[in-house]
Amino acid sequence: MNRYILPLSVLGTAVGGAVLLKDFVAGGACPSKTTIPGKTVIVTGANTGIGKQTALELAKRGGTIILACRDLEKCEAAAKEIRGETLNHHVNARHLDLASLKSIREFAAKIIEEEERVHILINNAAVMRCPHWTTEDGFEMQLGVNYLGHFLLTNLLLDKLKASAPSRIINLSSLAHVAGHIDFEDLNWEKRKYDTKAAYCQSKLAVVLFTKELSRRLQGTGVTVNALHPGVARTELGRHTGMHRSAFSSFTLDLPEVYLNPPGDEYLPTVTVTSVISLLPFLFLLIFLLCRCWCRAKNKATEDETKSQVNDDSSSPDMDFQEENQHGRTG
Numbered sequence: 484m485n486r487y488i489l490p491l492s493v494l495g496t497a498v499g500g501a502v503l504l505k506d507f508v509a510g511g512a513c514p515s516k517t518t519i520p521g522k523t524v525i526v527t528g529a530n531t532g533i534g535k536q537t538a539l540e541l542a543k544r545g546g547t548i549i550l551a552c553r554d555l556e557k558c559e560a561a562a563k564e565i566r567g568e569t570l571n572h573h574v575n576a577r578h579l580d581l582a583s584l585k586s587i588r589e590f591a592a593k594i595i596e597e598e599e600r601v602h603i604l605i606n607n608a609a610v611m612r613c614p615h616w617t618t619e620d621g622f623e624m625q626l627g628v629n630y631l632g633h634f635l636l637t638n639l640l641l642d643k644l645k646a647s648a649p650s651r652i653i654n655l656s657s658l659a660h661v662a663g664h665i666d667f668e669d670l671n672w673e674k675r676k677y678d679t680k681a682a683y684c685q686s687k688l689a690v691v692l693f694t695k696e697l698s699r700r701l702q703g704t705g706v707t708v709n710a711l712h713p714g715v716a717r718t719e720l721g722r723h724t725g726m727h728r729s730a731f732s733s734f735t736l737d738l739p740e741v742y743l744n745p746p747g748d749e750y751l752p753t754v755t756v757t758s759v760i761s762l763l764p765f766l767f768l769l770i771f772l773l774c775r776c777w778c779r780a781k782n783k784a785t786e787d788e789t790k791s792q793v794n795d796d797s798s799s800p801d802m803d804f805q806e807e808n809q810h811g812r813t814g
Contacts, residue, residue, distance in 0.1 A: 517544065521547075522547065522603060523549065523600050523602050525601060525604050525605065526605045527579060529550035529551065530576075531561070533655070534607040535561055535565075543569045543571070546603075548574045548575070550565075550576045550577065551608075552577075552578070552579060553578070553580045561576070562575060577594075579608075582628050583618065583620070587632055587636050587639070588635075591636060595643055598643070601640055601643045602644075602647050604636075604640060605653045606655060610628050612683050614679070615679075618632075621671070622671060625682045629690060630690050630693065645706055650706050652707070653709055654693070656694070656710040660691045663685050663687055694710035
């Protein structure tokens with residue numbers, strides 16, 4: 484049995500490490516059950532991935548949801564699916580191409596004209612590590628879509644958001660912003676060799692800086708501004724990277740999130756199967772240490788017993804009697 488303990492411990496550590504990594508990068512579940520009837524929400528890039536799931540969840544909570552997407556056909560299909568699943572008929576699709584300043588202005592003008600209030604703006608749409616493309620207006624694509632497009636959209640809707648206060652702006656950034664560096668002399672990568680990763684990090688850092696400054700300027704207006712890292716999920720965002728095609732990524736991202744909390748205990752810490760599995764390495768390590776201590780204790784007891792037997796044999800009366808007889812015969 485002892486020879487299996489170390490391999491099992493290593494295996495358990497590897498599996499548990501993968502689960503802990505998933506929990507770290509993917510984030511936790513939101514326990515809030517707050518509803519938003521009468522609230523109008525705009526979600527950019529909502530026809531797929533995190534944006535679609537966000538729109539779906541908010542539609543379940545009773546809001547009027549506007550899906551703002553570049554591909555209107557896919558956007559309509561997503562809106563129809565969400566309406567069917569939530570039975571919320573206030574889910575609408577609108578065309579918005581964040582790589583076009585003209586499209587952004589047209590979208591904002593329609594929203595201002597048609598919507599009485601806008602309570603929540605979720606700047607979700609993004610591109611990641613695409614080739615060196617440029618927007619319709621000549622900006623590097625990742626900076627243009629991830630930051631500049633949302634910058635313009637937010638400012639065009641700012642008066643509407645202020646009039647709808649309390650309201651909020653949510654900008655989706657990324658942990659990648661910590662590796663970001665903004666080169667103000669070459670924002671569009673015209674003087675340097677294009678680095679898809681560095682360009683992505685630059686765009687996400689720009690989003691964070693924009694959020695901090697806008698939050699400062701909007702203090703006292705009733706409009707709050709936040710940036711967040713949404714976690715890592717299998718979405719179309721990574722289609723240019725190939726990261727989700729690796730076996731490790733597939734294993735990490737596909738682990739099931741089965742909730743173990745009993746119904747009605749939403750205020751308790753969320754317990755999932757993956758969070759339980761993450762304890763496996765510590766369990767295997769504990770078993771390994773206990774078995775090792777037991778083996779050492781057993782070996783020590785055997786050694787002590789052997790020494791005791793040797794000492795008993797060397798001092799036994801029979802041995803002394805035989806030695807005396809030998810001396811007597813010699814004499």
